[in-house]
Amino acid sequence: MAAGAIDRDLVYLDHAATTPMRPEAVAAMQPFLADVYANPSGSHRFAREARRAIDEARDAVAAVIGCKPGEVIFNGGGTEGDNTAIFGAVRRSRSAVAVCSAAEHHAVLHCVEHLAPRGEGEVVGVDTDGCVDTAALGERLRVLSGEGKTPVVSVMAVNNEVGSITPLDEVARLVRAAAPNAVLHTDAVQAACWLDLAPITACVDVLTLSSHKFGGPKGCGVMFQRTGVEIEPLILGGGQERDRRSGTQNVAGIVATATALVATAAERTTESLRIANLRSELVGGLLGLGGVRETVPAGRAVPGIAHVCIEGVENEALLFLLDEAGLCASAASACASGAMEPSHVLAAMGVPREVARGALRLSLGHTTTQRDVAAAVDIIGTAVARLRSHTRA
């Protein structure tokens, strides 16, 4: 009932949280919701029809991310992919130690922190952009390698809060040199819309994607697992996805995932340019308000994420005023109750807590227009002025 009540005039700048499904993906999944309802594992002709859809989707995804179809696993999303990669790789070796950066998404960070008390997890720092501190990472890997440990390294391709791009080729060279036996995983969830995935895939062992971040449905994801890299499955059962992820496949979701990823990749170069221009207009407008600092500048961040810290406002209050004015944006991550938590990413980057209080993330995507950006600057300007006039002396 509430769905129909959503105001279609909303200015939606929260694409990093989720981006609307691409119409072609919605269309592609329709036949598999009602008509082709067969279980793809079945042995009848009806099942074969569903099976074929999955096989074709797998080929399409493999082509985009630059791997063999057999290396593509369809699962339930980015968090599942991250958990599987880390726990699955750690369980395969008695001597494994998971290592990640302090600015990873919680889907990675909480896994590593969970392993830490047993001596199976370590967190290394980041630079002022939120990218892993390569010197510290190299040092830890050399030590672990020297102790006969097998590092399971997880470094995100693009930071979900501040948008910074990690030079993964550089990280991979360092990891291979410091610990040749290491497993290298990347959470590439925020990279899919903006970066060519093939070069990233080429330098890692495991990669995770989340469909709803690139115009596919929620609850669907993709994991690339390089042939020869051993990952213990988290979910056992009917042996689907070559025993790597059991459970009846979400046929409609998989088809939509592939359709969205293919469409995203086809438009990536032109879209990136268009969104980069909008981002620059947006950031320019915000800097014009005064007392605004861009957290990671264009060039080092993806076009889709503009993160700023605004002096003299508390983002919890700011988000209320933005919401009231019809602008959907976000700050840091929210906890289970919905309360805003201080950003672990900004803390890891060394941003003081008072500055981080004014953090605002505006994320752009395939439906973002110049009108959205102009409206956002207007709305934010009004809200910031109001809050600053109410700031306690």
Added chain:
Amino acid sequence: MKVLVAMSGGVDSSVAAALMKREGHHVVGVTMRLWGGESDTGCCSVSDVDDARRVAQQLDIDHLVFNFSDDFQEKVVDPYVHAHATGVTPNPCIECNRSLKFSRLTERADALGFDAVVTGHHARLVRNANGDMRVHRGGDAAKDQSYVVHMLTGRELERTLFPVGHMTKAEVRALAAELGLRTASKPDSQDVCFIPTTGGRETFLGKRIPFHVGRVVDTEGHDVGHVDAVELVTIGQRRGIGLYKTEAKRFVVDVDTESRTVVVGTENDLQRTGLALHSMVWASGAAESGRFRVQCSAHGTSLPCTVEVVDADRVQVTLDAPHRRIAPGQSAVLYDESDAYVVAGGLVSAASAWPASVGATA
């Protein structure tokens, strides 16, 4: 009016929100996340936030969560811990109202363009003949919460609403049931929200301050026992005071954390008529001596007394009849002689009387 309703996920604030909506106001609900640590009392828990959100959905009002856990730690939890370390018994619920609900939240409500903050407290706001708003006791004598909101004055009172203040708890529950609110039969919250019921105060404080063994002496100064943690002893306490031999009814009549000494005595030794209060807040803004009633706990009865103003911050209270000594740090609230409304409030001092010289020099 555009109003912000503080919704805890309990029945009173649920009904408060429903009443405001029924009166046609633009209502937004907010649940404050205050305590970031572990707790099993249910306060600030995800399920309480869920209840608040579901009630808001049912009423078709927006619901927000504000994270004030930093402020709560600084203004409520840290002072609570510090107080115990120095032998003072604080009232964290009052400090929470003072520093969070009616300060942090009202300031934010102001900044966000709300005309008033609404809570589910059982107290009534009534304008007197001079046109000034006063906090009156709630309609349900057994549930009256005027004591915990006594610090509201002047402008804050003009921007605060207690829609269930005139109702009895039974009426609130009946209305919640009639409206089909999921919180209709939810039990009242009890105890201090950040202190787990398992382990309690002792475990909570034990993780934060060092405990010290204390001597237990009688009123003549003779050693009669010892306690493991002088920081956990409260005036008036009868159990767990480590007496060497069982004596008939001994009470803690004094605690000195500095010398780590607990004084025990008979119920008679505990009786006082004097009560020295500091940090006074006056509803009218002006201190006044005279005949009042004083209440020293959330659900205690008020006692008739005479009040003498020492200075803007302090008063000397003399009870008409002796009463058990009140622990330092507790809030004492003065009501008018007819016991109808709040006149002032302050904190109980360690001494029963201000030194006579104080008034003269101040």
